[in-house]
Amino acid sequence: MTTTVLFDFDMTLVNSAPAITRCLNMVALEGNLRAVTEEEVLATIGLPMEDALVRLWGSYEPRWLDIYRERCREEEYAGLRVFDDAVPTLRTLRERGCRTGVVSNRRFARRVVECVSLDALCDVVVGLEDIARPKPFPDALERALSILGSAAEETLYVGDTDVDMQAAAAAGVRGVGITTGNFGAPELLAAGAWCTVDRLQEVTDLP
Template identity: 50%
Template sequence: MEAVLFDFDMTLIDSSHAITRCMNGMAEDLGLPRVSREQVLSTIGLPIEAAWRTVWGDFRPEWLEHYRNRYSALERSELKPFPGAILLLERLGRKKIRRGVVTNRRYARVSVEAVGLASYFEAIVGLESVERPKPFPDSLELGLKLLNVRPEGAVFVGDTDIDVKTGIAAGVRVVGITSGNHGEGELSAAGAWKTVPDLEALGRLLGFE
């Protein structure tokens, strides 16, 4: 194993509470229906346009501008790494295993920096870097290219069937992690190579006790 690449939201960090709070702030501003954390969890992993169409039945560019101007910084300030994230990334680094983030977030580096994790990664790929979002393989393929790793030398870790499909399309083994909205059965059915409940279990799977 030469590299481990990670999805970001609900894989490395819990973003569900921050996104729910900020979406409801915007909903109050613009007269949109409030959303529950469960609704937000069901859309995490989708590009923001698709996520908002799922919960509100529509997407308007002016909504996105309003969110970015008023809520993006607040959202980033409330993102929290999952327990074990930093320890796992440190252990991978000590083993000279290259590390990457591959996410459907735009301007991914800003968010990764906001939670203090940017220094742990040799590659950070967000939606702004590719033409097509996950589950198309473009972002994962770019991550592999930046890390100079062939697909068979890498593992991709993600919490949704979108991540699993992305890895399969790129020819990379996928570890599904059940810290988001998808359970072991769903991730396995999508084609995950292995599934784990959390990052500590992922460390054990990768050989770290």
């Protein structure tokens, strides 16, 4: 029986790719870097930002992240769009007695969850500030389970990337791959997903 359903944030609950692309191109303009496409950015979402910048620009300078956080964060937050079925899905799960939460590779994850008004539907939010190692390591999921007092075998973790599914497997929870990001069902299954869905509301039908 499922008692807990945890979710990744970017491209799982929220469409963030357009906003992040706009902001990274603001950084590119100021840092004399090449512009990036939304397709390129989508392939990096789910990684810690430092790793994403290396993948996009071949290296990482702390000042790029400083520019993003200090000058672009409000622009990013204003452009985030919660997927239409995110709130109904969370509400349905909670009405059934399930605990829900967000486990993300974002730093200061609670801040962004509050920004899109999903915090009232979450019993726990875990981000990079709370753990030593990012996904695909199991630390963030294990931290969430510890806070909630939930059993791994009674928990689902819904995410859109291979990293999410690898973290779920490492934590001993059932990974549910959702195809709203950069990965299709075959890739998510290959990364260790227990099953895949195309829309969030399908999660409410899982045992």
